[in-house]
Amino acid sequence: MPDTPAQTLKAAAGVVELLLATDLTLEQQHYALTLARLLACDTRASPLPDAAPETGYIDREVLAELHHYLPASGCAAILAQFRETAEQGLAELAQALAAEAPDALGRAAHSLIGTVGSVGMIRVAEEARAILTALRRDDWANAATRADALPSLYAASLTALDAIVTTFNYDPA
DSSP: OOSSHHHHHHHHHHHHHHHHTSOOOHHHHHHHHHHHHHHTOOOOOOSSTTOOGGGGTBOHHHHHHHHHHSOHHHHHHHHHHHHHHHHHHHHHHHHHHHTTOHHHHHHHHHHHHHHHHTTTBHHHHHHHHHHHHHHHTTOHHHHHHHHHHHHHHHHHHHHHHHHHHHTTTSOOO
């Protein structure tokens, strides 16, 4: 076992890189890529073929897993529910921002992390996490600026999501 946290992190990154080089199932690839992102050791684009350029907004593997395990109608239903929940979360975020209510803003951002993560909206999830980080540091100005920009990032991510979903041959609406 490594002696220091830095050595442990380096060893873990090496294990993840080894995993990513082996023949894994889609689910195993998803977990390995998640670990790689957590360890910040993987800077590659999506390993799936013909990934759309919009995948900087979306973790394509999350959508591929939904498509793999569910029929088209099930995927469409999940995405419809996602849209409703995400839009409600964005409305709560806007209300908290307008009220200058840090606790409510934190709750809304936390809720959005889970919601957008369920369909792989990685950039929106990252920004929601950054809002939480700013709030933990009592940096309202930073949290408010990020929260104010989140709806446009969500819209861009939704466009990317729709573009990717069409490659799976079902209606995203």
